[in-house]
Amino acid sequence: MAVQPRTRRETWRLLFLLSPSLFWLIVFFFIPLLLVFAMSFGQRGTYGGVRWHLNLENYARLFDPLYLRIFWRTFRIALTTTLLCLLIGYPLAYFIATRPVRWRSSLVLLLMIPFWTNFLVRTYAWLVILRDQGLINTLWTGPIHAFLLQVAEAVPLPFWSSLVQATAQPLPLFGTDLAIIIGLVYGWLPDMVLPTYAAIERLDRSLIEAAQDLYANRLQTFLRVILPLTMPGIVAGSVLVFIPSLGAYITPDLLGGARSIMIGNVIYAQFMSARDYPFGSATSFVLMAVMVVGTLIYFRMGGGEVEV
Amino acid sequence: MSEYAVELEEVSKHFGPVVAVDRVSLTIRDGEFFSLLGPSGCGKTTTLRLIAGFEIPTEGTVYIEGKPQGETPPYRRPVNTVFQNYALFPHMTVYQNVAFGLEMRKVPKREIRQRVLEALEMVRLPGMEDRRPNQLSGGQQQRVALARALVNRPKVLLLDEPLGALDLKLRKAMQLELKALQHRVGITFIYVTHDQEEALTMSDRIAVMNEGRVLQVGTPQEIYERPANRFVADFIGETNFLPGQVVEATGEQVVVLVDGQMPIRVPAVEAVTTGRWVTIAVRPEKIALHAQPPDPQAISGEVEEVIYGGTDTRYQVRLTPETVITVRQQNAQVGEAVVFPVGSRVYLSWPPEAARLLTE
Ligand SMILES: Nc1ncnc2c1ncn2[C@@H]1O[C@H](COP(=O)(O)OP(=O)(O)O)[C@@H](O)[C@H]1O
Numbered sequence: 046m047a048v049q050p051r052t053r054r055e056t057w058r059l060l061f062l063l064s065p066s067l068f069w070l071i072v073f074f075f076i077p078l079l080l081v082f083a084m085s086f087g088q089r090g091t092y093g094g095v096r097w098h099l100n101l102e103n104y105a106r107l108f109d110p111l112y113l114r115i116f117w118r119t120f121r122i123a124l125t126t127t128l129l130c131l132l133i134g135y136p137l138a139y140f141i142a143t144r145p146v147r148w149r150s151s152l153v154l155l156l157m158i159p160f161w162t163n164f165l166v167r168t169y170a171w172l173v174i175l176r177d178q179g180l181i182n183t184l185w186t187g188p189i190h191a192f193l194l195q196v197a198e199a200v201p202l203p204f205w206s207s208l209v210q211a212t213a214q215p216l217p218l219f220g221t222d223l224a225i226i227i228g229l230v231y232g233w234l235p236d237m238v239l240p241t242y243a244a245i246e247r248l249d250r251s252l253i254e255a256a257q258d259l260y261a262n263r264l265q266t267f268l269r270v271i272l273p274l275t276m277p278g279i280v281a282g283s284v285l286v287f288i289p290s291l292g293a294y295i296t297p298d299l300l301g302g303a304r305s306i307m308i309g310n311v312i313y314a315q316f317m318s319a320r321d322y323p324f325g326s327a328t329s330f331v332l333m334a335v336m337v338v339g340t341l342i343y344f345r346m347g348g349g350e351v352e353v
Numbered sequence: 354m355s356e357y358a359v360e361l362e363e364v365s366k367h368f369g370p371v372v373a374v375d376r377v378s379l380t381i382r383d384g385e386f387f388s389l390l391g392p393s394g395c396g397k398t399t400t401l402r403l404i405a406g407f408e409i410p411t412e413g414t415v416y417i418e419g420k421p422q423g424e425t426p427p428y429r430r431p432v433n434t435v436f437q438n439y440a441l442f443p444h445m446t447v448y449q450n451v452a453f454g455l456e457m458r459k460v461p462k463r464e465i466r467q468r469v470l471e472a473l474e475m476v477r478l479p480g481m482e483d484r485r486p487n488q489l490s491g492g493q494q495q496r497v498a499l500a501r502a503l504v505n506r507p508k509v510l511l512l513d514e515p516l517g518a519l520d521l522k523l524r525k526a527m528q529l530e531l532k533a534l535q536h537r538v539g540i541t542f543i544y545v546t547h548d549q550e551e552a553l554t555m556s557d558r559i560a561v562m563n564e565g566r567v568l569q570v571g572t573p574q575e576i577y578e579r580p581a582n583r584f585v586a587d588f589i590g591e592t593n594f595l596p597g598q599v600v601e602a603t604g605e606q607v608v609v610l611v612d613g614q615m616p617i618r619v620p621a622v623e624a625v626t627t628g629r630w631v632t633i634a635v636r637p638e639k640i641a642l643h644a645q646p647p648d649p650q651a652i653s654g655e656v657e658e659v660i661y662g663g664t665d666t667r668y669q670v671r672l673t674p675e676t677v678i679t680v681r682q683q684n685a686q687v688g689e690a691v692v693f694p695v696g697s698r699v700y701l702s703w704p705p706e707a708a709r710l711l712t713e
């Protein structure tokens with residue numbers, strides 16, 4: 046359908062109809078964003094607050110190896126989280142999408158139910174599981190250690206003693222990147238499963254049969270037909286996981302301890318404890334720029350390519 | 354090596370409580386154009402899928418070129434399918450679609466190119482290589498699907514209502530084209546359709562199916578002229594059914610009393626005994642109408658309706674209070690042919706072998 050040239054009256058009517066959402070966007074999104082942007086060029090006042098002394102110092106400070114390292118770690122964690130979500134979520138989505146129709150919505154519901162619990166509570170649960178006196182480590186240093194010890198006494202094997210020694214200590218799970226990644230993967234998995242599920246379910250089954258009819262085995266069918274045709278779902282899911290992972294704050298705060306922090310924690314600290322609003326603003330802006338650029342690159346890579 | 358391209362031996366397919374295919378046995382010869390004909394839901398597609406390997410028989414065996422297929426997956430069977438909705442890969446060009454099967458079988462690039470272009474030539478679609486399926490018309494998509502299957506030079510090509518989505522005119526043209534193509538490439542075609550006219554026009558032999566069972570297998574003439582039962586007679590073309598009771602059975606001939614008052618003579622097909630309830634089937638175009646009785650035993654009736662239809666005229670003739678029979682008279686003569694007006698008394702005759710005695 047061609048776009049009709051609009052008369053001036055129609056334009057005004059359109060603006061009028063859009064005005065509530067425009068108002069909302071301007072007051073609660075654009076103005077605060079502009080404020081933050083302006084602040085990022087200011088300077089921290091002696092007692093907090095902002096001194097409007099325009100300079101680029103805040104941005105320069107981000108090139109400090111300390112912050113570069115945190116940026117890099119944030120990126121690495123977000124990327125790993127996205128890949129793991131894809132590796133777990135896609136097969137799960139495929140499984141659900143290939144069940145009989147009457148099962149599918151129940152399975153999706155089953156997947157969603159845990160996520161109706163508050164995010165903070167669920168992340169806290171992981172803390173209980175992963176920490177030194179947590180569920181895993183209680184088993185590790187308790188029954189597992191005892192069992193290995195008994196076996197060691199019965200059959201002396203050369204490498205066994207190191208195993209026994211390993212189980213004597215709790216596994217260093219809490220306060221590591223791994224703990225953060227576990228928490229993020231758990232938290233964002235549905236955001237990967239739902240779009241990939243939608244894409245796989247929409248896939249015409251007869252295309253899979255056509256590929257098999259044309260001598261493609263299961264792997265070839267997957268690589269040549271299923272994967273390219275479900276790519277829009279993969280792209281959407283990856284963006285939905287990657288972007289919030291980049292900005293994660295609660296998960297690294299609870300599971301990363303003091304050692305493993307992400308850029309979200311830096312921003313939080315600037316605003317809430319260091320009271321350095323200008324530096325916090327600059328960090329936020331750089332993070333946002335990375336997200337926007339990342340999203341654009343990703344959609345270029347696969348998003349616009351596939352038409353179904 | 355078997356003389357048959359495909360054989361089905363007592364093949365059944367159950368989906369839970371549904372019996373989609375019920376003890377079907379078929380032998381399809383090499384190079385034959387074989388049609389599976391039947392109403393929607395009678396198990397045609399399932400039969401085709403059993404041959405292609407998308408379904409595994411619940412019971413019985415499928416042989417391709419004499420080899421029992423067991424649970425051989427589709428990609429290891431020397432057959433290709435033209436799907437009902439074409440199932441072209443939307444993310445690939447026409448060229449990539451047609452080349453797909455050859456690539457999977459690791460045919461050298463140069464040979465692929467040559468064969469793909471040949472195949473597109475064969476279905477009269479040259480110059481379309483770089484189009485996407487959604488840039489093609491229904492008829493063109495159909496040709497791509499055909500090329501994509503034929504390029505692999507399969508032993509057997511399975512076609513599931515390939516012309517179903519095309520408009521009437523294009524369908525008629527494609528029927529002839531497909532038949533000619535099959536003749537040229539010499540590949541065995543197994544063709545599914547619910548259109549009896551299509552099956553009669555195109556096939557060397559037809560299997561008529563209903564409710565998962567094969568009711569009759571034969572050439573188009575055999576099926577049309579000597580339907581094995583009431584369903585086949587009814588499904589293929591138009592037929593008058595006259596139910597009655599056998600009152601006389603003398604080897605060659607049987608006399609059936611229709612509606613308790615009208616004796617009709619028909620040749621005996623199998624041993625029938627007096628008293629049995631049977632049905633006589635007569636095609637409308639085999640019946641002749643006369644103003645005077647052509648023989649003393651000729652049955653008669655009253656013209657109730659006359660419908661002029663260009664090439665022929667249809668009469669509805671009431672024989673008894675319960676029975677009306679349809680008669681089709683060719684309008685072969687130029688000008689005014691003999692027309693029997695509504696309400697006139699007419700006498701009917703037909704060649705003895707035109708009336709079929711159906712015993713079930
Ligand atoms: N995968 C399936 N699951 C359950 N029932 C099926 C399945 N495939 C076909 N059927 C049933 O088997 C019967 C035959 O179907 P089909 O072979 O598609 O008929 P046709 O192609 O002659 O229209 C129908 O009653 C259909 O509902």
Ligand SMILES: [Mg+2]
Nearest residue numbers: 394397398399
């Ligand atoms: Mg069908």
